[in-house]
Amino acid sequence: MPEGDTIHHAAKRVGAALTGRDIRSVETPHPRTRGERWPQRLDGRGVRSVDAHGKHLFIRFEGDLTLHSHLRMTGKWGVYRAGERWRRARRRAWLVIRTADHEVVQFDGPVLELTTDSRTRFDPHLAGLGPDVLAPEFDASTFLTRVREDDQTRGIGETLLDQRNLAGIGNIWKAESCFLAGLDPWKPAAQVDDDKLLELVRNVRPLMAESVQRGRPGKPWVYERAGLPCRRCGTLIRARGQGDDNRTTFWCPGCQS
Numbered sequence: 001m002p003e004g005d006t007i008h009h010a011a012k013r014v015g016a017a018l019t020g021r022d023i024r025s026v027e028t029p030h031p032r033t034r035g036e037r038w039p040q041r042l043d044g045r046g047v048r049s050v051d052a053h054g055k056h057l058f059i060r061f062e063g064d065l066t067l068h069s070h071l072r073m074t075g076k077w078g079v080y081r082a083g084e085r086w087r088r089a090r091r092r093a094w095l096v097i098r099t100a101d102h103e104v105v106q107f108d109g110p111v112l113e114l115t116t117d118s119r120t121r122f123d124p125h126l127a128g129l130g131p132d133v134l135a136p137e138f139d140a141s142t143f144l145t146r147v148r149e150d151d152q153t154r155g156i157g158e159t160l161l162d163q164r165n166l167a168g169i170g171n172i173w174k175a176e177s178c179f180l181a182g183l184d185p186w187k188p189a190a191q192v193d194d195d196k197l198l199e200l201v202r203n204v205r206p207l208m209a210e211s212v213q214r215g216r217p218g219k220p221w222v223y224e225r226a227g228l229p230c231r232r233c234g235t236l237i238r239a240r241g242q243g244d245d246n247r248t249t250f251w252c253p254g255c256q257s
């Protein structure tokens with residue numbers, strides 16, 4: 001699943017291609033978006049800005065209309081120079097926005113809606129998101145409050161993955177963050193003090209910011225390295241499903257306690 005760094009990277013590229021540019025056309029070729037009249041509703045409107053919060057991306061048009069996207073496991077944003085070959089099949093495109101120079105394409109949804117700025121502010125799911133791990137000024141106090149209001153018996157790995165506590169962390173950064181803090185992802189939240197919680201965030205922020213710039217994360221310490229020796233201590237990396245969604249957690253029993 002694309003995590004916050006991937007979405008912020010996409011927002012940067014989509015924003016550079018669309019913000020303040022003359023929009024030539026908006027097309028909705030896919031059966032899921034075809035009947036929505038977006039081309040008519042967006043006709044003649046420029047893009048004011050493109051931003052991300054956690055794993056959510058927003059394209060804000062003039063006149064209070066906002067496209068909201070969440071890629072879940074399958075979706076993708078593509079930004080291509082006019083005439084450049086797309087990296088996914090045409091039939092998978094839900095939305096195509098064209099300028100003189102670029103084609104911005106949303107492939108495979110699965111969450112793509114045209115809404116308004118005010119509705120995004122009051123949508124209970126969006127309003128309930130925790131602070132964005134990649135925000136220039138990280139909101140540490142809200143993060144700590146949310147974690148402490150959450151179930152304290154859950155493992156800290158599961159706590160970090162819950163977007164209501166912290167928006168933008170997914171399976172990769174959950175595993176890497178716990179490794180860098182030397183923290184066993186199965187340790188109950190109650191046994192992790194506030195300093196350690198903030199350290200979890202502090203360690204991954206620069207790595208995620210680097211990934212926003214490059215478009216991909218660096219070499220992982222533990223993520224998808226089950227059965228391989230830890231690059232720090234040589235202990236074999238372990239993996240096991242964690243939490244309600246049974247997402248695989250990777251950790252080094254030698255480095256993390």
Ligand SMILES: [Zn+2]
Pocket residue numbers: 230231232233234235252253254255256
């Ligand atoms: Zn180790």
